[in-house]
Amino acid sequence: xxxxxxxxxxxxxxxxxxxxxxxxxxxxxxxxxxxxxxxxxxxxxxxxxxxxxxxxxxxxxxxxxxxxxxxxxxxxxxxxxxxxxxxxxxxxxxxxxxxxxxxxxxxxxxxxxxxxxxxxxxxxxxxxxxxxxxxxxxxxxxxxxxxxxxxxxxxxxxxxxxxxxxxxxxxxxxxxxxxxxxxxxxxxxxxxxxxxxxxxxxxxxxxxxxxxxxxxxxxxxxxxxxxxxxxxxxxxxxxxxxxxxxxxx
Numbered sequence: 187x188x189x190x191x192x193x194x195x196x197x198x199x200x201x202x203x204x205x206x207x208x209x210x211x212x213x214x215x216x217x218x219x220x221x222x223x224x225x226x227x228x229x230x231x232x233x234x235x236x237x238x239x240x241x242x243x244x245x246x247x248x249x250x251x252x253x254x255x256x257x258x259x260x261x262x263x264x265x266x267x268x269x270x271x272x273x274x275x276x277x278x279x280x281x282x283x284x285x286x287x288x289x290x291x292x293x294x295x296x297x298x299x300x301x302x303x304x305x306x307x308x309x310x311x312x313x314x315x316x317x318x319x320x321x322x323x324x325x326x327x328x329x330x331x332x333x334x335x336x337x338x339x340x341x342x343x344x345x346x347x348x349x350x351x352x353x354x355x356x357x358x359x360x361x362x363x364x365x366x367x368x369x370x371x372x373x374x375x376x377x378x379x380x381x382x383x384x385x386x387x388x389x390x391x392x393x394x395x396x397x398x399x400x401x402x403x404x405x406x407x408x409x410x411x412x413x414x415x416x417x418x419x420x421x422x423x424x425x426x427x428x429x430x431x432x433x434x435x
Contacts, residue, residue, distance in 0.1 A: 285319030313385035368397030389420035
């Protein structure tokens with residue numbers, strides 16, 4: 187597999203950068219030496235988060251689905267711990283926009299490194315929690331098949347509720363631990379893309395997520411800080427998993 191590490195996705199000022207790490211599953215167990223390529227991208231700040239370019243690019247039905255998701259998230263968050271964010275505008279800035287910012291890098295990296303279209307990806311969101319970024323990716327990319335992988339029963343109940351309420355036919359919720367699912371022949375090496383957002387440090391993420399990615403697929407780790415030190419400390423684990431670093435964005 188191959189890891190493309192942290193590129194800065196600036197969401198909206200003053201929201202922190204989101205860093206993405208990409209890993210590609212190689213066809214052989216041997217992998218090339220890890221190399222880091224760092225780039226920085228920024229977007230113009232906007233006073234009104236709902237007029238952001240990423241959100242505005244969605245059609246009316248998708249925007250409605252995003253709002254339904256936010257309403258459900260805030261409602262359920264009153265009785266269970268789904269997010270520290272309590273306001274709709276904060277959910278848009280910190281979660282929705284950050285999730286939408288992952289889409290273009292996934293498409294670009296998949297086309298560039300896998301040489302295939304990204305229109306009908308089979309994607310797993312590892313440690314989905316409140317459905318971020320998986321639910322937002324499924325809304326914005328209806329051609330993608332998205333599996334929300336979560337081990338906690340209460341969170342799975344929320345995910346099942348919100349998927350049904352929004353009407354996302356391209357999403358399934360799977361209650362299981364990632365390390366166990368990677369040993370299941372029905373799921374092992376079955377996904378084009380694995381995504382993990384703020385779940386664990388890179389060495390652990392590599393061990394959890396790479397077994398789920400097919401040969402030629404990619405793994406994206408969205409980090410809330412510069413991941414280069416994390417990636418370097420995880421280099422051995424990544425190599426043992428048959429992966430190599432693509433880039434840090």
